[in-house]
Amino acid sequence: MLKEVGFADIELVAETGFNSSPVTKGVLLRARKPAISDIGRVEMERKGAFS
Amino acid sequence: METKFNSDERKRIQEGINEKYKRVAISPEGDFNYPTGRAGLEGQKYDPEVLRALPKDVLASYCGVGNPFSLGPVKKGEAVLDIGCGAGVDTLVAAIMVGPEGRVTGIDLIPEMLKRARTNLEKTSLKNVTFREGSAEQLPFPDESFDVVISNGVFNLIPDKAKALREVFRVLKSSGCVLLADQILMGDMPADTQSMVANWSR
Numbered sequence: 001m002l003k004e005v006g007f008a009d010i011e012l013v014a015e016t017g018f019n020s021s022p023v024t025k026g027v028l029l030r031a032r033k034p035a036i037s038d039i040g041r042v043e044m045e046r047k048g049a050f051s
Numbered sequence: 052m053e054t055k056f057n058s059d060e061r062k063r064i065q066e067g068i069n070e071k072y073k074r075v076a077i078s079p080e081g082d083f084n085y086p087t088g089r090a091g092l093e094g095q096k097y098d099p100e101v102l103r104a105l106p107k108d109v110l111a112s113y114c115g116v117g118n119p120f121s122l123g124p125v126k127k128g129e130a131v132l133d134i135g136c137g138a139g140v141d142t143l144v145a146a147i148m149v150g151p152e153g154r155v156t157g158i159d160l161i162p163e164m165l166k167r168a169r170t171n172l173e174k175t176s177l178k179n180v181t182f183r184e185g186s187a188e189q190l191p192f193p194d195e196s197f198d199v200v201i202s203n204g205v206f207n208l209i210p211d212k213a214k215a216l217r218e219v220f221r222v223l224k225s226s227g228c229v230l231l232a233d234q235i236l237m238g239d240m241p242a243d244t245q246s247m248v249a250n251w252s253r
Binding site for chain 2: 001002004005006007013014016018019020021023024025026027028029030031032033034035036
């Protein structure tokens with residue numbers, strides 16, 4: 001979802017170890033809004049051009 | 052794939068959240084499976100020097116699922132938005148980190164939580180903090196207002212997560228970061244929407 005919105009450098013950095021239910025997991029996530037100079041690259045990634 | 056809720060379901064979700072977090076505004080202990088209070092902050096390795104700068108009863112009002120500040124630096128002079136700030140402990144931590152030349156805004160939907168946050172702020176000497184009522188799905192800020200957006204245990208409660216993330220993207224400056232501590236669902240969404248709505252904030 002972060003990727004679809006346009007974020008770049010999306011990382012699931014760690015699990016917190018604290019889960020609110022048996023089907024959920026506590027996590028730490030980081031993402032960056034691309035700089036103007038990154039926008040072409042991020043759009044290509046979003047469209048899967050590099051996969 | 053995200054579930055789309057109708058207006059009645061959204062209303063019931065919001066009522067459940069309001070009911071729970073009104074209680075949490077008074078005392079967070081016992082309402083969560085995850086850390087609360089000073090012990091919770093220390094367990095998640097919040098900066099001890101920053102914690103020493105905040106009054107004990109401010110720290111006691113903390114509840115969160117992780118430490119968003121462990122994800123990256125919040126620098127002096129930056130503008131930070133704390134979405135779903137609750138009692139405002141992360142907001143105040145950010146305010147200490149950005150220093151007097153920075154500014155931090157905490158938003159929350161629950162008036163009782165905002166009242167607690169403002170009371171907590173009054174117990175400090177911080178002058179660079181604003182609390183206001185607002186929804187993550189419709190952030191009350193102009194485009195590119197913030198260097199960093201933080202959130203702790205809130206996005207799992209938002210009915211329309213994609214809309215909220217688009218709003219985060221909009222209010223972030225170019226190269227700005229979002230630092231999230233949260234709960235994610237492992238596997239598929241439950242098929243029974245009514246049960247999902249009833250258990251949304253539990």
